[in-house]
Amino acid sequence: MSLTLRPFTPADAPAVAALHSAVDWPVRSAESWRWLAANPARAPDFPIGWLAEDRGRAAFVGEFPQRFWIGEQPVLGVTGYSIIVPPELRGAAGRLIRKIMNRDDAALIYTLNANALSAPLYHRHGLGPYPEASNALKLAWMIDPVVAAGAGIVRRLWPDLSGRSGPERLMNRRLGRNSQLRLPPRVTPLEGFGDDWTLFWSRLKSEDRVLADRSAETMRWRLGEPDGTLSPVLLTYRRDGAITGFLWGQMAKMSRLEPPVLDIIDLVTLKTEPDAASALAGALIANAHRLGGAKVRLQVVSPDMLKALGPLARRARREGGWGHGHARFAPEHAGRLRGGWSPTPFDGDYSFCLRPVPAS
Template identity: 40%
Template sequence: MSARIRPFRHDDPDEVVLVAGLHAGVGWPVRTFAGWAWLAANPAAGDAPVAWIAADEADRPVGILGNLRLDCVGPGIRLRGATGFSVVTAQHGRGAGTRLVRTFLSQPEVFATWTFNANPAGAPLYERLGLTAWPPASHALKLAWIVDPVACALGRALRMAAHDRRVSDLLGERLLSRRLDRAWSGPLADGIEPVVDLSHGSAWDGYRLRLERETRLRPDRSPAVLRWRDADPQATWPSVTLGAFEGDDLVAHARARLAKGNALEVTALEILDLDWIDGRDAVVPALMAALFDLARERGAAKLRLQVVSERARSALGPWRERARAEGGWGHCKLNWRAAVPDLPWDPTPFDGDYEICLRPAPAGERRRAA
């Protein structure tokens, strides 16, 4: 069939239901009507579609590709980019995936388009369509730190035994810790504190402005953007942001959230962002120690960083040697649409789609029912 590519009607409840069926069919998290409305309210979205649809002859979706716009900032510059997310096509929509990706890549008014979350099946398609590996030296790397080795081993055994999707469905949600509902009590290292004030003029605001004056390309982390991200109506667990303070000044931060890839995977504390003022990389190991403590207290079996730049890998210090390498298939792909900015760009998961696409860990009544 020759599918027609058009913008997704995120304000049409019937179309949202059909798209939910596409994502549920491959076992991916389903975005609700409220969830799509939240994505459409992205401060960087402008007039861009929140997604594109491949429609059949009856105008029903047989494929979808999400489109998340992001502003990237540096000293005196602001560039708009876009990351694709949640790309899926129905079996009878074969061939539509390539057309969807081409539409995403050709959208106007962006300096680059990318995905930092390509799966093993999709990564070769991006390469054939001209995307290149980014960051060059670590595009295939994910790092994980094992918190509960017994749970991780049991998860691997369950997934090997339940290779058939039907068996997995019969087993249901597994490997849920009773500590998921526990409030975090620390401990925190000296100088490491939760960042809760995201208002204009706050310590966070001053910190992100100092970051933006450095000679690097970074995502816009303004209070407005962070408040929007924290308002995801489908997040079962709020993100936590930890900051490294020197006096009243923030000098580094890490942002993380509990997630569970599927019913038979362990819960992971996913690092969604990690950055610091140049010259303050020595505080990163203390942030990692606080994140590891948080993972253990909340019942996560692993701590994971899914986009790793060389700058981040260097700053991890002793945590670099403790890490287990995951990935390996080149999940970070980028297409420069304009002249390459003459600034270093060391992406984190914040630059990608992880915060909006990770499957939330079941919480509250959902967890107890499972």
């Protein structure tokens, strides 16, 4: 096998779409590829993905840059996404991963969304478990246990579907109805990324921590992903009128045979607001059934987040079980990054790689 590696171009979209379809991953539209290319953190010559080719066959990995802040110092972070290697190109995964790993301009290179099959690859390429104490943990709050259990029944009744063809199962009429949320004191819907958001972001950066960029420009771009079907749930926690915490929830459906799940994409609060994380997550959980979710899920969990959620975390079901989080830090930044980075799903690829609920 003689592999050729080159950057992804818009002309490659049909080939990558075929790879996604083969594994029942969401197929990205042309508009969504243009959206990824418009990433405010992306330099003009920064590839949004790589192809490995051999005699008309292709494998793919996406490459996603983010601006991270170590206090007031910006640094580059890079994560891979949507690595797909067909059986006939077995062995290409390592070449694709090394293409990203060989960057010398990134303070951190990482993935927060490795599956059970790909997880061992990252250790071989110099990435270590991160967060070290919780990189194999996901939390889930069951909203409708009967429907969640129904997914297993459907898989047994229609084993030939394998979740890749046929009608969508376990849908419900509550999805997309924009029901009025019932929120506790201090929790309010986010009304936009204006001056109050800019103040919140400034206060976050002033704390001794490492944060993926959440500037108003970046947030407007991230929430403009064109392939989404249902509006996100954006909640703030406020004190004296000022934002002190933020949650982004997004409905997803992992396959045709799975029920809708309300994913927590981001949950970030000021360190001086210890009750905000549990209040925001609790508000989402309390409204999940009204919105059509069978469970609420948090797919990246740091030790700091476990502490912030308190009793709410202890009520959650532990999922995962393999190391989905892996990172490598540049030596000059390793100390600060290891001591200050508490990632959420926002830091990874979850917001734009989850399978959306079908529009119908």
